[in-house]
Amino acid sequence: MTSLIEPIQSNNSLGDDGILFVRNDSIFDTMVKTPLLVASMIIVAALLPIQSSFSSPRDLDLIIYPDGTTHISTEIDIDPFLNDYELNLFGSTIDNLVVIGDNEFLLDVDIIDNSALIQTFGSSVITIEYDIHDLVSKQGKLWTFSLDSPSNFTLLLPQNSAIVGMTNLPINMEIINDQNQLTLSSGKTEIDYFFSTNIISNSIENTNQEDYSVSAMIGGITVIVLVSIVIIVRNKQKNVKSIQKDTTIGYKNNVLDIETIFKLKPDLREDDKELVKFIFDNNGEVLESELRKKFLQPRTTMWRAVKRLEREGVIEIEKKDLQNLVKLRKNMEDLT
Amino acid sequence: MKKLALFVIIVLIFGTVSPSLVNHAYGQNDPSILLRIAVQADKQIVNQLNKIYGDQIPNNIQILYDKGHTAVKSLDESLSNNDVDKAKQDFLLTMNSFMQISRIISQSSEKVVVVTVSEKSNRNLSNQLDRLEKYVKTLESISKRHYEIDQNKDEFTKAYSLIKEIRKQITVSENSSQNIIELKSLVNSIKNEIRNSISEKQSNAIKDFFEKFLVQIDQKLIEAKDLGRDKNEITKADELILEIRELLSKNQINSAKIVYSELKIVLKNIGISVKIT
Numbered sequence: 001m002t003s004l005i006e007p008i009q010s011n012n013s014l015g016d017d018g019i020l021f022v023r024n025d026s027i028f029d030t031m032v033k034t035p036l037l038v039a040s041m042i043i044v045a046a047l048l049p050i051q052s053s054f055s056s057p058r059d060l061d062l063i064i065y066p067d068g069t070t071h072i073s074t075e076i077d078i079d080p081f082l083n084d085y086e087l088n089l090f091g092s093t094i095d096n097l098v099v100i101g102d103n104e105f106l107l108d109v110d111i112i113d114n115s116a117l118i119q120t121f122g123s124s125v126i127t128i129e130y131d132i133h134d135l136v137s138k139q140g141k142l143w144t145f146s147l148d149s150p151s152n153f154t155l156l157l158p159q160n161s162a163i164v165g166m167t168n169l170p171i172n173m174e175i176i177n178d179q180n181q182l183t184l185s186s187g188k189t190e191i192d193y194f195f196s197t198n199i200i201s202n203s204i205e206n207t208n209q210e211d212y213s214v215s216a217m218i219g220g221i222t223v224i225v226l227v228s229i230v231i232i233v234r235n236k237q238k239n240v241k242s243i244q245k246d247t248t249i250g251y252k253n254n255v256l257d258i259e260t261i262f263k264l265k266p267d268l269r270e271d272d273k274e275l276v277k278f279i280f281d282n283n284g285e286v287l288e289s290e291l292r293k294k295f296l297q298p299r300t301t302m303w304r305a306v307k308r309l310e311r312e313g314v315i316e317i318e319k320k321d322l323q324n325l326v327k328l329r330k331n332m333e334d335l336t
Numbered sequence: 337m338k339k340l341a342l343f344v345i346i347v348l349i350f351g352t353v354s355p356s357l358v359n360h361a362y363g364q365n366d367p368s369i370l371l372r373i374a375v376q377a378d379k380q381i382v383n384q385l386n387k388i389y390g391d392q393i394p395n396n397i398q399i400l401y402d403k404g405h406t407a408v409k410s411l412d413e414s415l416s417n418n419d420v421d422k423a424k425q426d427f428l429l430t431m432n433s434f435m436q437i438s439r440i441i442s443q444s445s446e447k448v449v450v451v452t453v454s455e456k457s458n459r460n461l462s463n464q465l466d467r468l469e470k471y472v473k474t475l476e477s478i479s480k481r482h483y484e485i486d487q488n489k490d491e492f493t494k495a496y497s498l499i500k501e502i503r504k505q506i507t508v509s510e511n512s513s514q515n516i517i518e519l520k521s522l523v524n525s526i527k528n529e530i531r532n533s534i535s536e537k538q539s540n541a542i543k544d545f546f547e548k549f550l551v552q553i554d555q556k557l558i559e560a561k562d563l564g565r566d567k568n569e570i571t572k573a574d575e576l577i578l579e580i581r582e583l584l585s586k587n588q589i590n591s592a593k594i595v596y597s598e599l600k601i602v603l604k605n606i607g608i609s610v611k612i613t
Contacts, residue, residue, distance in 0.1 A: 067460035071467065081549075081600075096471035104481045105538045106531050121593060122545035129474060131467050140442030162380040163373055165435025169424055173369040192438050194380060269480060 058125070060153035061298040064161075066195070068136035068143060069095075073129045073298040080124040087116045090147060091134025100127045127300055145191045149184070154299065156181045157193060165192035176293050261328075265312055271295075272309055279315065279328055288317075288324035370427040371415055374408045377434045384441055397437055404433030461516075462506055468519060469499050475526055482534050491526045495519060539589050546584055546592065550577055553599075556608045565606050573602045 063071040078085050092114050099107040099116070101123030108119040120126060136145050142164075145155070152171065157163070157180045167190040172183040182191075256264075258280045262273060278294055279286050292302045306326055309315045318325045381401065385393055393401070411426035472495050479488050498519045505512035554577065557570055576599040583592040603609070 065460070065463040065466065067463040069463060069467065071470065080545075096467060098471070098474050098478075100478065103537075103541055104478060105534060105541065106478055106527075108531075119593070121542050131471075139439070142438050142442035162376055163431075164377045164380050164384075164438040166373075166431045167428075167435070169427060170369060170373065173373065190435075192435050194384065194438070196380060196383065269477075271477070 059299045059303070060149065060151055061156075061300065062135075062147075062153060063156040063298075064136060064145060064158050066158040068138060069131050069133050070135045070145075071129070071131050073127070073300055075125060075127050075300040075303075077125055078120055078123065080120075080122055082120055085118045085120045085126065087118060087128065088150075089114050089116055089130070089132065091132045093133040095131040095133075097130040098128070101125075127304075141194055143193050143195075145193070146189065148188045149186050151186050152183065153186075154181055154183050155191075157191075158195070160195050161193040162196045163191060163193050166190065174289075174293075177296065256328075261314065265314055268312065268314070269308075272305060272312075275305060275309065276314060276328070279326060285325055285327040287320070288326055291326065367415055367420055367423060370423055371408075371411055374411055374427055374430045377431060378405060378408050381434050381437055384438070388441060397440060400433045400437050400440075404430050404437070407433065461512065462503075464516075465499060465502055465506070468516075468523065472496070472499070472523060472526075475523070475530060479526075479530050482530075482537065488526055488529060491522060491529070495522055495526070498522065539587060542589055542592075543584050546580060546596070550580065553577060553603065553608070556603075557606075560606050560608060569602055569606045573599060573606065576602060 058075045058077055060072070060074045065071070072090070076085075076087070089111070094111060094116075097109060097111070097116070099109050099118050101107045101120060102125060105123075107123065107126065110117045116128075118126060118128075135147055136143055138144075143161070147153075156176065159177075159179050161180070163180065168185065168187065170182045170184055174181045174183075258277060261276060261280075262268065268276070275291060275295070278291065282290075288302060288306055291297075291306070292299060295302070297305070306315065306317065306324070309326075310317055313329060315326050316329050318327060381404070385397065385401065389397075407426045407430040411423055411430060414420075414423035414426055472492065476488075476492050479492075498515055502512045502515045502519065504510075505515065553573070557573055560570055561567075576595055580592050580595050580599065583589075583595065
């Protein structure tokens with residue numbers, strides 16, 4: 001039996017001169033100069049991050065106070081060849097505005113309606129902090145936060161607030177000192193919240209509230225099993241503990257005493273010393289996010305502090321699971 | 337070679353497109369956060385409904401609540417089945433239903449006036465003081481960065497003692513408006529003092545910036561002449577550069593900035609772009 005329809009790939013009569021059926025690689029051969037295409041793609045790929053990086057917030061952190069006023073802190077990459085930079089302030093009722101440029105200079109700002117004209121001269125990164133009263137409104141007991149953000153942002157809600165409505169999906173949520181911190185994507189966001197004295201536990205609770213007696217029985221059995229395991233394991237742990245103790249002593253000997261660190265680095269700022277103490281007390285390494293939680297600092301402020309300590313040679317930064325792991329340097333004496 | 341080139345193209349296309357994909361990874365760290373928020377909202381809505389209506393919940397609200405509550409259950413199921421897309425839909429449906437309920441409740445439960453916190457009378461004094469304290473700390477930190485010996489130490493000490501006093505006044509419900517005015521005025525004067533005291537350093541930084549920049553422009557203008565670009569514009573640019581240098585030598589930084597704006601337009605007309613290296 002002969003096949004009436006032959007696949008195009010196997011049709012030898014359509015050679016390189018064929019017009020209708022041209023293979024992909026022939027397109028590159030005849031129509032486009034491949035090296036040219038590659039070169040242009042490389043240029044486009046190289047320019048894309050530069051184009052998108054200027055004038056876009058690196059970080060945008062918002063903290064809502066219980067009275068609805070919002071503290072904004074943001075860090076923006078800007079073109080160092082601009083005289084000034086116009087920033088949208090998200091509203092017109094602004095207080096306590098501070099704009100800091102490169103070299104920690106306080107920059108001059110003119111506020112015109114909803115925007116701030118910042119004299120950036122030569123700065124490539126600017127840090128802006130201010131309080132704004134336009135982002136939250138209140139109707140009865142219901143508070144509504146609304147923002148049209150140019151970038152992803154974090155939002156720390158007030159203590160004892162309970163979210164009862166929101167218009168978009170959160171990227172993440174953390175609990176910081178009993179306050180919900182949401183990470184949200186760019187674009188329009190509306191969040192409704194109430195204040196409640198009867199605030200709900202933050203743990204993930206099961207929506208099915210079924211038979212408690214079954215849970216109690218399972219719990220009881222689990223406890224008995226756990227107790228048995230603990231007794232068995234404890235004996236083994238005695239040996240392990242002694243090893244761990246040795247390791248800890250080893251660590252402290254290796255990293256330097258906290259007082260010695262401060263003696264080697266007498267110019268450290270008081271707030272930086274607090275960070276160093278905290279890292280030291282945590283066996284010499286913590287995640288940057290843990291530092292933010294502990295010291296309640298916006299992402300940008302903590303980032304600057306960590307970078308400062310890195311410059312001083314007190315710490316080193318490693319990447320761990322896409323997060324910054326901040327570690328005390330072990331060979332700090334070599335730097336002095 | 338062709339295969340290698342194709343591979344490079346694919347990698348580049350993916351590299352260009354991939355950042356936009358990251359934005360869609362909602363709840364990527366822990367999708368259960370969606371359930372956590374939805375369950376909290378559900379319980380809060382039940383509390384509010386019990387407080388306001390008891391057993392007599394209006395029909396329209398009951399329908400909305402059932403819709404939201406069912407979506408919470410569905411969200412739980414979707415997450416158990418690892419169906420993230422369905423979970424997102426359920427979450428949005430839940431929060432939308434509860435949002436509608438909370439808005440109906442807040443409109444009907446009291447004589448309601450929509451209030452924005454931009455009205456000063458609505459701001460909480462204690463919160464206002466917290467914000468002022470944060471502002472003072474930011475200024476203090478800037479001041480310390482520029483001086484080894486803290487130049488504004490006395491002012492900051494005074495500011496902190498005022499904050500302490502105002503806190504006491506708030507606790508005993510005493511009128512603190514006078515002290516708040518004094519604190520605000522003190523903070524403004526600290527800010528101005530910092531600005532004035534670092535202006536010299538700042539001017540030097542701007543001068544350095546201009547110096548590097550103008551040297552490169554001089555070079556570019558010579559090249560432009562060789563290429564036969566518009567002579568009038570090139571002469572104009574030369575004059576503006578001279579003017580900027582003169583203003584900088586007289587320490588008139590703001591005027592130099594204004595002339596620099598003009599220079600940028602002229603350079604654009606000539607077709608010159610300069611980047612500091």
